[in-house]
Amino acid sequence: MEQIRSVVTGLMVLVALGCAGWAVAAHGGRWNVRLDILTHFAPMLLAAALFPLGYGLLFEHGWPRAILLLLGGVGVIAAGLLVAPEYLRPRSEPASADAPDQLKLVQFNAWGRNIRHGETVAWLAAQDADILIIEEATR
Numbered sequence: 001m002e003q004i005r006s007v008v009t010g011l012m013v014l015v016a017l018g019c020a021g022w023a024v025a026a027h028g029g030r031w032n033v034r035l036d037i038l039t040h041f042a043p044m045l046l047a048a049a050l051f052p053l054g055y056g057l058l059f060e061h062g063w064p065r066a067i068l069l070l071l072g073g074v075g076v077i078a079a080g081l082l083v084a085p086e087y088l089r090p091r092s093e094p095a096s097a098d099a100p101d102q103l104k105l106v107q108f109n110a111w112g113r114n115i116r117h118g119e120t121v122a123w124l125a126a127q128d129a130d131i132l133i134i135e136e137a138t139r
Contacts, residue, residue: 005059009055009060009064012055015048015049016056016071017071020074023074023075024078025038026038026041026042027081042079043083050072053068053069053073053075105129105133109135109136110134
């Protein structure tokens with residue numbers, strides 16, 4: 001049983017180290033566009049870093065616990081700092097339906113099996129969209 005616990009603790013340390021390293025590196029996206037891609041996974045990193053943190057609190061003691069709490073805490077804080085602005089910013093009021101200078105965006109999935117080409121084109125034209133995005137337009 002002790003061997004299984006050692007293996008699980010080792011895996012949790014690796015998860016905590018990976019999450020902490022990834023979340024800290026994601027903050028480099030402020031200066032390097034290549035690191036910015038790492039920020040897209042911040043919510044998942046935050047959730048993943050909670051596992052080793054919780055494991056350390058509940059099941060470990062001594063140095064393994066300290067390492068898990070430190071690395072898990074760094075991962076949670078670093079990922080949390082990336083996610084928090086989205087939840088803490090003030091909510092903006094939606095624009096009214098008759099507000100000036102609005103754009104009309106239509107996103108349409110053309111679906112390769114659609115055989116009603118004439119009806120589809122007529123509907124798209126009737127929308128009078130400023131921006132039209134067509135997906136799966138393979139033909």
